[in-house]
Amino acid sequence: QLQLQASGPGLVKPSETLSLTCTVTGDSITSTSYYWGWIRQPPGKGLEWIASIHYSEGTFYNPSLKSRVTISVDTSKNQFSLRLTSVTAADTAVYYCATPGGVLVPFWGPGTLVTVSS
Amino acid sequence: EIALTQSPATLSLSPGERATLSCRASQSFTSTYFAWYQQKPGQTPRVLIYGSSTRAPGIPDRFSGSGSGTDFTLTISRLQPEDSAVYYCHRYDSAPQTFGQGTTVEIK
Numbered sequence: 465q466l467q468l469q470a471s472g473p474g475l476v477k478p479s480e481t482l483s484l485t486c487t488v489t490g491d492s493i494t495s496t497s498y499y500w501g502w503i504r505q506p507p508g509k510g511l512e513w514i515a516s517i518h519y520s521e522g523t524f525y526n527p528s529l530k531s532r533v534t535i536s537v538d539t540s541k542n543q544f545s546l547r548l549t550s551v552t553a554a555d556t557a558v559y560y561c562a563t564p565g566g567v568l569v570p571f572w573g574p575g576t577l578v579t580v581s582s
Numbered sequence: 583e584i585a586l587t588q589s590p591a592t593l594s595l596s597p598g599e600r601a602t603l604s605c606r607a608s609q610s611f612t613s614t615y616f617a618w619y620q621q622k623p624g625q626t627p628r629v630l631i632y633g634s635s636t637r638a639p640g641i642p643d644r645f646s647g648s649g650s651g652t653d654f655t656l657t658i659s660r661l662q663p664e665d666s667a668v669y670y671c672h673r674y675d676s677a678p679q680t681f682g683q684g685t686t687v688e689i690k
Contacts, residue, residue, distance in 0.1 A: 499674075511627065511670055513679035524677035527583075560626065564674045569632050569639070570617055 466490040468573030470561045476580050482548040486561030486573065493542045494519050499565025500544045502535065504557040505575070512557075516565055517544060551580045584609050586671050588682035596690045601658040603685045605649075605671035613650040615675035620667045621684075627670060631656065663689050 472484035486500070493500065501516035515535040516524045523535055534547040548555060558575035585608040595601055605618075613634035619627035629638045631647035634654060644659045658665055666689045671682040 501679075510683050511672070511681040513674075513681070516677070516679070526678045528678075564672070564679055565615070567614060567633065569636075570629050570672075570674070572626050572629070574626050 466563070466571050468561045468563075468571065470559060470573055470576040472559075472576060472578065474577060474579060476551055476555075476578060477582050478552055478580055479550055482546070482551050482555060482578055482580075484546045484559055484561075484576065484578070485543050486545070488542050488544070493537055493544060494539055496520050497566060497568055498563045499524075500535075500537070501562050501564045502546045503560045503562055503564065503572075505560070506554075506557040513564065514546065514548075514559075518565070553580050556580045583678050584611055584673060584676075584680060586673060586680050586682040588669075588671055588685045590685060591683075592686045592688065594688040594690055595661055597661055597663060599661050601656075601661055601665070601687055603656040603658075603669055603687075605654040605656070605682050607652040607654075607673065610651045611673055611675045613654070615673060616649075616654060617672045617674070618645075618647055618654075618656045619670045619672060620665075621670065622667045630669075658687070661687075661689060665689065 467489045469487045476482045499516045499518045502514040517535045532549045537544045560575040562572040587606050589604045616634040618631040621627040635647045646657045668684045
């Protein structure tokens with residue numbers, strides 16, 4: 465059974481970098497069956513796809529965030545990560561790691577709330 | 583970018599009634615990469631339907647999905663009180679992936 469668990473600071477200061485990690489259990493991060501990705505949801509609002517990575521196909525970014533976002537994989541830890549630079553209050557959201565892509569059923573881990581505030 | 587527009591914004595129905603939720607895309611895409619989610623307050627979105635019409639494991643058969651091209655539908659055949667939630671559609675055929683803005687289903 466695939467499990468995803470996001471982790472990272474719950475509070476980030478404006479202009480700093482938000483870094484989150486998603487630990488994958490139940491399958492290998494190198495599996496080509498999955499697109500690993502990040503999705504966020506500001507409080508009281510809808511869902512926004514941020515980025516995805518596929519072990520052989522590479523990275524995919526939301527153009528609205530592309531200049532500030534990096535998604536990467538750490539095969540030694542079976543994790544994938546998100547970096548979002550120059551954050552503002554608009555980046556306050558629940559961040560979900562998920563498998564949004566491919567033909568398998570999408571899977572989401574529990575979200576983690578990140579607040580941008582001084 | 584392919585935008586998804588959901589309608590109606592809110593649906594208020596009684597238990598046992600049939601709910602029909604619509605998701606319309608701004609241009610056609612491959613229906614293999616389309617899903618519906620249910621989200622209750624404070625919870626992670628739960629996938630109901632993927633591949634436009636395949637129920638996810640553990641999802642009751644009162645939930646069904648259909649559609650292709652630009653028009654997709656989620657049907658809840660016999661509403662239960664626990665179906666009160668926000669429902670989102672999602673296309674993941676290509677970047678940027680997009681979500682609909684959500685339909686709130688209220689049970690009278």
